[in-house]
Amino acid sequence: MKRVLLIAAASVSLAASALAQEPGSAPDQPLADARQEARAQALFQDVRCVVCQHESIADSPAGIAGDMRRLVREEIASGSSDAEVRADLVRRWGDYILFKPPVEPGTWLLWFGPLAALLGVGGILAWRGWKKRADTAAEAPLSPDETRRLEELLASGAVRPDPDASSSHD
Known part of the structure; x- marks a missing residue:
């Protein structure tokens, strides 16, 4: 009986872990027009995956990256320009979605912060x-009067040597 319960618990655990994983993205369907597909591929390289963050959506295996590729292809197929596609992506996910965000007051720290730190x-x-x-x-340097006074002090022996100093003949 214990063995059956152990097997059942292990099966439930494996099934739960399989269900908890992110579902894979649907396979990419390239656009029929080669020029539009080339535009889409170029845009894929400029857009950051929101899950991976260091990869473009062209290189990312994440499900959201597949959804973003599909969205870009749909917008290009509907006649949107590259600038309009980028603007829509920025509207949805913010400037961070672009590998090269625009230079504007909100991104000055990103663009000029390293230079300012280096200059500082x-x-x-x-x-x-x-x-x-x-x-x-x-x-x-000592004035002639100060030099003369120092020589007088040293010659008179009025300057007491440091008691902690060791002899030069040690």
């Missing part, structure tokens, strides 16, 4: 170097 770090390093050079330049 370079500016900080340049400022620190300038400040260090300015600090070392501020140490002017």
Whole structure:
């Protein structure tokens, strides 16, 4: 009896895991017109898969990528231009869907953020170097009067040696 229950539990577990997986996308049906299919293929390379995020919908095996390819083909077949197809995809999923989002105020950080960070770090390093050079330049040599006073102090023995200093003959 235990064996039957164990087999039944394992079967239910396997069936549940099989049902929990994402269903595969339907096979792609290329457009009949070769020029339209070429346009669709070019658009597939420019559009990011929302599941994989690092792959285009042309390369992604995800079900949503198949749905997006089908959507692009339908729009091209209905006479939409490439710009209209991109605009519709952006309307549905946002600028992130494009591998090359447009340059506009909402995407300035994406486009110019790395350059601004690089310039900021370079500016900080340049400022620190300038400040260090300015600090070392501020140490002017002793005046003749200061040199004479220092020689007098050293000759008179009024300067007590450091008790912790070791002899030079050690």
